Amino acid sequence: MRTRAELTNGTWKVHGQKIWTSYARESDYGILLARTDPESKRQQGITCFAFPMQQAEGRLEIRPIRQMDGRATFNEVFFDGAEVPDDHVIGEVGGGWAVAITTLMNERTNLSTGLGTLWGDGPTLADLVSLARGTELTPMQRQKVANLHIVSEAIRLTAYRMLSTNGTAASVTKLAADRWGQQVNELALELLGMDGLVMDDRGWQRAFLFAPALTIGGGTTEVQKNILAQRVLGLPRER
Numbered sequence: 001m002r003t004r005a006e007l008t009n010g011t012w013k014v015h016g017q018k019i020w021t022s023y024a025r026e027s028d029y030g031i032l033l034a035r036t037d038p039e040s041k042r043q044q045g046i047t048c049f050a051f052p053m054q055q056a057e058g059r060l061e062i063r064p065i066r067q068m069d070g071r072a073t074f075n076e077v078f079f080d081g082a083e084v085p086d087d088h089v090i091g092e093v094g095g096g097w098a099v100a101i102t103t104l105m106n107e108r109t110n111l112s113t114g115l116g117t118l119w120g121d122g123p124t125l126a127d128l129v130s131l132a133r134g135t136e137l138t139p140m141q142r143q144k145v146a147n148l149h150i151v152s153e154a155i156r157l158t159a160y161r162m163l164s165t166n167g168t169a170a171s172v173t174k175l176a177a178d179r180w181g182q183q184v185n186e187l188a189l190e191l192l193g194m195d196g197l198v199m200d201d202r203g204w205q206r207a208f209l210f211a212p213a214l215t216i217g218g219g220t221t222e223v224q225k226n227i228l229a230q231r232v233l234g235l236p237r238e239r
Ligand SMILES: Cc1cc2nc3c(=O)[nH]c(=O)nc-3n(C[C@H](O)[C@H](O)[C@H](O)COP(=O)(O)OP(=O)(O)OC[C@H]3O[C@@H](n4cnc5c(N)ncnc54)[C@H](O)[C@@H]3O)c2cc1C
Pocket: 019, 020, 021, 022, 023, 213, 214, 216, 217, 218, 219, 220, 221, 222, 223, 226
């Protein structure tokens, strides 16, 4: 991590950049991780801040990134002397990595609940079922709908169980729910047939185009599998 923050007279000044910042243009605050000990390496010497997105002219630039679903919820953010008051530090100075891990675990648990197919947003399984009811289904398609319902129940109940267990299990629901979200959207497009080629108010086309992001954002599928293997199953680290 090369974005850095230096403390002068009770104010941290931030220099650096960060890509893939969701909703940076709509937010009042962002979660900022910056290196506050220039001599430190890797996860050491990083501090977490509640970063005010309203900054004086020229100190913060937010460049939107156009996505293939037509929206621009992502941004690249450039810090050029952006200011954060010292009392906006979250946790200990230099202890930002622990804050980041806790935040990510909460993000994974909250996003991947098996409700809306796009991290709680977008079309739902109920929308797919109502689409399926109005479509002449092949036997395979009927089985796919039933299977998606079964998986959705398993994800929902696992998410409840995780409320009282250790946070690393968040990787379980994230792994299951994100692929499930993609499968719901893939099946919807299959059922729409030629209608699936044109954007309409039902939102399936846009959801289908966003769905590949599910297994990347909040930590990729491969990284979740590593966490699950090492921290939940106790398998040896990969070489
Ligand atoms: C919709 C969406 C919203 C996002 N919002 C935000 C946001 O608000 N703030 C923010 O900071 N970031 C955000 N991100 C970024 C996201 O967290 C990263 O894209 C994600 O963690 C992957 O990191 P990376 O892009 O650096 O890919 P990399 O880590 O470079 O991964 C590239 C590929 O290598 C694989 N890989 C990496 N390490 C390993 C390993 N050890 N073993 C096996 N395979 C591996 C990955 O699985 C992937 O396929 C968002 C991303 C998406 C898609």
